[in-house]
Amino acid sequence: MGRIKTTARKLAPQPIPGKGIKRKHTPVSSIGEREKSLDPDTLSSAAADLWNRYHELGNLEDLQEAINIDRQVFKIYAKANSKEFFAGAGNLGVGLLDLFTRTGQQNDLTEALHLLQQAALSMPPDNPAYPRAKVNLGNAYRAKFELLGEAIDLDNAIDLYDEAAQITPPDYPLMDVEHRQSGLARCLLMRGFPQDIPRAMSLLAVKPMSKIMKKSSDEPLPPLTTYPKIGPNxxxxxxxxxxxxxxxxxxxxxxxxxxxxxxxxxxxxxxxxxxxxxxxxxxxxxxxxxxxxxxxxxxxxxxxxxxxxxxxxxxxxxxxxxxxxxxxxxxxxxxxxxxxxxWYSNGTISNFLQKYKSIIYEERLRLIREVSCGLAYLHSKGIIHGDLTGPNILVDDDHHACLSDFGLSVLAKELDFPTMPQSSAVGGAVRWAAPELFSFDGIGTALTQWCDIYSFGSVALEIFTGSIPYADVEYDIEVLLKYVVAGVRPRRPRNKPIHDIHWSAIHQCWSNEPIKRPRTTALASLFQELE
Structure with missing residues (x-):
């Protein structure tokens, strides 16, 4: 979803859960100074910076402070009967909807829905942000349906997404359009009417399951395999x-x-x-x-x-x-x-990058920072991911990165689960794995947070280039013996320029001495946008 009257990112997110619009980072002291002003534009700018910082770092306090400032702006517009009333209502509504997704407090959702209704009703239809206002209101109805299960709310969300699609300009960015299509598809799948499924599959660019599963012959499909409930009851x-x-x-x-x-x-x-x-x-x-x-x-x-x-x-x-x-x-x-x-319809970040090869540099940086934020959170909980690779990072409907399968590599190695051929003996794809994990003297090195940092550097390279590490080497065993163990890192790509600062940050992650690799909490700052 997006705020009103803020500088939009090139890939502005739309559906729930709400995500921030990319703006330049503002120091806390500057935000505090601007809060003292009663100018609504200045206050709104301060709220937007806090909101964006919340989506980068995940600090709930930033979101709550942004909501407090947006509430001030809303009161100023309402008291003055300003023509910008819709902006104040919309921004406050989006913030409260974000808060609801974190806290689950129904009163936040109720207020958000009311404000977003006001924003959509009071905004001039010729305003460029009018389709976004419809989508934001649709997000609120969808959240209400997911909370209470009332079918009328799901119908309202679908109608609003449809209306937004009809008034979206033809030159609108493709990825923004697909954000909205994805939100509509999710609602259609939840409603589940016979006519909804084919339409949802079409929106997601996926063939209906009946066509995928249809055989060349007319033989019936075999029954689904079932297993006895041998686990704990x-x-x-x-x-x-x-x-x-x-x-x-x-x-x-x-x-x-x-x-x-x-x-x-x-x-x-x-x-x-x-x-x-x-x-x-x-x-x-x-x-x-x-x-x-x-x-x-x-x-x-x-x-x-x-x-x-x-x-x-x-x-x-x-x-x-x-x-x-x-x-x-x-x-x-x-x-x-x-x-x-x-279910993540966008799939893994590896597939996502192959589909959207023209993603701009700033968006690639955003994805890298989101991976770093997820990894920092896991490390703060004492969790080692152990298998940080492109295939283990999923992309949600808002095109944000989400870490998956953390800890499973350690578990699989301990319990001797069968692995796919591309998995290494230490529990992680060799193209991303830290070299200290591979030993031929029978003395293995345990997984550490430093191993995750090394893998993060390889993930960053993959996000910048859209290709797996050592993409020009066909076999994993060759990658392991000739490159990883030998200390030969991937070459700097020529066809996908990486800024010197960010290439240096990747090489810090690849340090031969694990202790010299950056700490997880410092990774996001190493991949900031350039001024």
Whole structure:
């Protein structure tokens, strides 16, 4: 979603959860000085800087302070009966909607909806931001539906997205248009009427599942594979004190075949039906591959379940805009409990960069900073990602980066899960992995936060170039022996210029001495936009 009367980013985000519009960073002292002014434009600028900083760093205090300032601006416009009233209402509404996505307080959503209704009604239709006002209001209705499950709110959201699409100028940036298409598609999928599914798939540039699954012959499709519920039952989950929902029975596969393959798990597209026919969400079902050494009555099976529960307990407590959330867990899809996460229609950042090859430099920097913010959050919780690669970073509907599969590499190595061929023996793709992890003397090096920093440098290179590290080398084993272990880093690309400052930052991450690599908290500052 976007604020009104602020300098928009080249790729302005639209749907929930709200994300900031990129502006130059303003020091706290400057913001404080501007707050003392009663000029609404100056105050609004201060609020926008705080809002953007919140979306970069995730500090709730910045968002709350931005809302306080926006409330001042709104009162000034309302008292003066200003023609800019719609801007004050819209900015305050967007901020409160952001706050609701963090706190879940219904009163914030109620006020946001009321303000965004006022903004849309009072804004002149010829205002360039009018389509955005419609989308912001649609976001609020969608959030209300997801909270209360009332079908009329979902219908309102779909109507508003449709209206915004009809009045969006033809020369509007492609990625902005696709943001809005994605929001509309998500609502259509949630409503689930027969005519909604083909339209949603078309908006997402995905063929309807019936066509994907249709065979050349008329033979019926085989029944979906099911597994016995060999994992702990719901009572046992409760004994482990997990703050996560058991979704067994309310999640179903959309198709028999996996739509994605991680290094240690297969990912299936699923529907999560939460007790109401219309209230369903597309979700990702992450099914860990079976350890070939265990059997159903073997004590190792319970050991694996307990270890999985420990990891799930940690994951379920995480809450950051650049870290993939967990909806819950369920049995019946694989040999172990499966993890249910949001469905990311944009896929991995590697696929995203291949699709949008013309993304401007500033947007690539933003994605890099978002990865750094997610990684810094994990490290602040004592979590080592262990497998930070492009395929393990997803892109949400607002085109923001979200870290996934953190800690699974360590777990998979410990429990000896089968891996995909491109996975290294230490639990991570060799093209991104730190060289100290590879040893031929039988003495392995444990994963550390410094290993994540090295991998972050490789991810930054991938985001800048749109290509995997060592893209000109075909085989992973050659990458490992000739380059990674030998200390030969990827060459600086010629066809995708990287600024000297940012290339130097990448090389700091690749230092041969782990202790000399930057700390996670410093990474975002190393990849700021150039003045």
């Amino acid at each position: 719901f009572r046992e989950y409760r004994e482990f004190d997990l703050p996560v929902r058991n979704l067994t029975g309310s999640v179903v596969k959309v198709a028999e075949f996996a739509c994605g393959f991680g290094y240690f798990a297969d990912v299936f597209l699923g529907d999560w039906r939460d007790g109401r026919r219309s209230n369903k969400k597309k979700v990702a079902i992450k099914v860990l591959r079976r350890n070939q050494m265990d059997v159903d009555d073997d004590p190792s099976l319970q050991r694996i379940h307990k270890r999985l529960l420990s990891e799930i307990r940690v994951w379920s407590t995480l809450d950051h805009s650049n870290v993939v959330k967990m909806h819950g867990i369920c049995d019946g899809f694989g040999p172990y409990m499966s993890i249910i996460c949001p």
